[in-house]
Amino acid sequence: MTTDPITWAEISIPALKNNLGIIRKAAGNAKIILVLKADAYGHGALDLVEHLDADALAVARIDEAITLRNHGYHGRLLLLSPLINDQLIQISQQLKIDLVLHSQAAANHLLSMQLPTGKPIPVWVKIDSGMHRLGILAEQADGVLSQLSRNPNLHVVSVMSHFASADDLESNQTTEQLAKINALHKKHPSLDVCFANSAGIFFHPAAHFEWIRAGLALYGINPSNHQNELTQKLIPVMTLKARVLDIKLINAGESVGYNARWTAHKPTRIAVIGIGYGDGFPRHAVSGTPILIHGVEYPLVGTVSMDLITVNIGDADVQVNDIATLWGEGLSARKVAKFAETIAYELTTRLSQRVKRVIINN
């Protein structure tokens, strides 16, 4: 037996489709990889996948790839950050998962194996153009690219790199990274390049090349503090909601919540709302974090508990059982994240299993 949930996340399929359309517009002729790692940034990959029409999907862990295959996704599927070993190579071949090779050692491992003849195995080669996370340094990639390209049992689909600061339009790092990849592309003109993340797609058209990888924008969140005509049309896919469980009157001088971090300076009406860090609402959200009720933003007050938050509703006509929006439609996750010193990616990804995902189809 179940009752209406206190806390839930609405997942809008029309918003998802809208965002994919916007990404398509922004990406021009580039082929589109949709990034569904971390359970589609917390949105629920299996609920979304059937609605996604793209050239490929990408995940970060082999288990995520296996889950998508078991669910019946047969399209191109990339494993972005694998730990290359015999077993992984075997599974990837069985399930037709494209591997991203991000080091000379990973390439050597593959090259040392007895590879099946016939249809060449597709691989992507990750280049470190300046982020210094995974990837073969751009200046050192010629050898490995030639080695892999010469092997008749392998097919290098594309080189791939990742931006460190594409969201920051004032940063020089993007130009520097682009210069390195352009130089490499010149030396290997027959290879595709896959570079742009969401911010790259919308704000750095020179980074589009042959393939783009879209994550955050697919979920309807602007990847940068900057806006343009297209980012303005993104619609949040996830709207996180919770019900008001009680309304309290707090006297002047009384405090609210753990460690008495907020004290009323005058008699204050407080709505107690059924969401907390046990649901993935960030515990570090400070007093003043906006909470949307009936289209109006009210400030969170006091410490976020495991299951509850407290909100200063002033004189507003807010009742028990009313619905608050924590982020999503009407209140961007990007805005809320700033009040918790985090980013929208972390907010949606950390939503806990306790929060029921309600799929909205129209």
Ligand SMILES: Cc1ncc(COP(=O)(O)O)c(C=O)c1O
């Ligand atoms: C390698 C790689 N490519 C693409 C993406 C997608 O980035 P975004 O969500 O900013 O579009 C990510 C996200 O973290 C990533 O790690």
